[in-house]
Amino acid sequence: MVAPPDNDVLWARALHVTHNGSPALTGVSLGVREGEILAVSGPRGSGKTTLLRCLSGQLLPQQGEVWFNSTPVHTMGPLVRERLRRDRFGWIDPEPHLVPELTARENVALPLMLRGASHRTAKPAAQEWLERLDIGGCARKRPHALLQAERQRVAVARALVTTPSVIFADEPTAPLHRADRAHVLRTLTTAARSHGITVVLATHDPELAALADRAVTLLDGRRVKTVHLPDTDAPPGPAPAAGPGPTDAEGRAACSLSV
Template sequence: MSLSSRSTRPTDRRAGADGSTAPPDNDVLRAHGLTLTQGSRTLLRDVSAAVRADETFAITGPDGAGKSALLACLSGVLAPDAGEIWFNSGPLHVLDEKGRTALRRRHFGLVDGRTRLLPELTVAENVALPLLLDRTRRTEAFAIARHWMERLDVTEHAEARPPGLGPALLRRAAVARALVTRPAVVFADEPAHGLAGAELDHLMRILVSAVRSHGITLVLATADRRVAAHADRGLVLREGRPDPRAEGW
C-alpha cells in the first residue's frame, strides 16, 4: 500500500553545510547510505529509506536487524557514522547533539515500549508535561492534554496515577504524551510492547487514527507483524541491511 504525499514543503535542492544536496521530492524524511557502528558491531550497513508526509511507515525485521538503530538515527537520537538524513529539506546529519536535541523537542515525538510515566504525577499531568516544560499556560496545556487523552481513550483515568494502571492504559497514556505537542513526526519503537490480542489492536487503531486525522507522520520500529500491518509502507531489515527477499513493500 502507499499513501500519496501532501507535504507543502519546498522541493528546491538546497545544499547542506557539508556540501550534500537535498533530495528533490516531497519526502518528510529521507536517509541515504546510513552506516552505524557500536564498538565492534555494525548496526546499519548502507541503509536508505524515504518516509512520506502524513503516512505510517514501518521498519520491520527480526530481533537484532537494526530497527531501533535506524529509528534512532532518523529521529536524531544517534548520529550515523556515514550517510545523510534529511528532514523537510533540512540536513539533519550535519547537526551536533545540541542541534539534534532542539530539533526533536520542536518537531518530533518519541515513544517506545519502555516509556515510563512519572509515578508521582496523575495521567493528565504526565500527558501535559511536555507542554508545561515548554512554558505553555497551565490551562491551555491541560486542555490540549484532555484532547489527546480523549483520542487515546484514557480520559476516565485522567486523575489516576500510573502505579494503579494496567499496561494497556499506560501504553495509551504514553502515546498521548508523545502526541500532545502535535509533532511533525512521531517515532514509535515497539509501541505495543507487552500487549496482545484486542489490546494491541485497539492501541494501534486509535494511534493510527489519531496521527492521520492531525496530519502527523508515524514511523514504527517493530518485530510484530500485527503492528506492522497498520502501516501504509515499510522497510524490512536483516542484519543491518534492507532485506532483498522481503515482499509486500
C-alpha cells in the same frame, strides 16, 4: 551533500552504525513521505531501533546522512537536535517511561508545557487525548497506580498531544494484549492520518506492519526486499529438467535480496 526530494519529510542515505565493533546498520537508505505511515519491519536485532534513533536525531551515524524537511540533521549540534526532537518529533518506546511524581494527565501535558504552553491550555488538551484512548478516568492517577496497558496508552497520548510532524514508534504495543493493541494502533493511525502526522513504526509483528502505507524490511542491519514465492495452489506448469536443486537453506536464503 545532495538535498532530498521535496516530498520526503525524512531522508537517509547510506547509514552506517556500529555498536561495540558490531555492525548495527550497513548502508541503509530510505525516504519517508510527508503524512506517510511507514513500517520498519524485521526480527529483533535487525537494526530497527538504531534506524529510528538515527532518523530522530538521537544517534548520529558514523557514516551517512539524515535530513528532515531538507535540513541536514547529521550536521546539527546536540542542542539543536534536542530542540528538534522537542518541537517537531514524538517518540513512543516499547516500555512507557513516565514521570512517577506526575499524574497521567500531567505526564501527557508535559511536552506542551516544555514548549511554553500554559497549564490552563495544556491540561484540557491532555485530557482530550486520554479520553480518545479510553483512559480519561485515569487522569489523576500516578503511574504506579496504572496497569501496564494504561501506562502505555498514556505514553501514546503524550506523543500525540503536541501534534508533531513525525512520531517514531518503537514497538509501541509490545506490552499490550491483543485487544488493547488493536485499539491503540487504530487511535495512533487514525490520529496520524487526520492530522497529517508522519509515523515511522518499528515492529516485528506482521499485523502491525500491515496497518502502514508502506513497509521496509531490515535484516542484520541491511535493508532487504522479500521475494514472494509462487502460490502452491497455482496450476502446475511444465516439469523442470532433472538436475540438482537448491537445499532448503539455499532456497530460504534466495527469498531475501539486499537493495
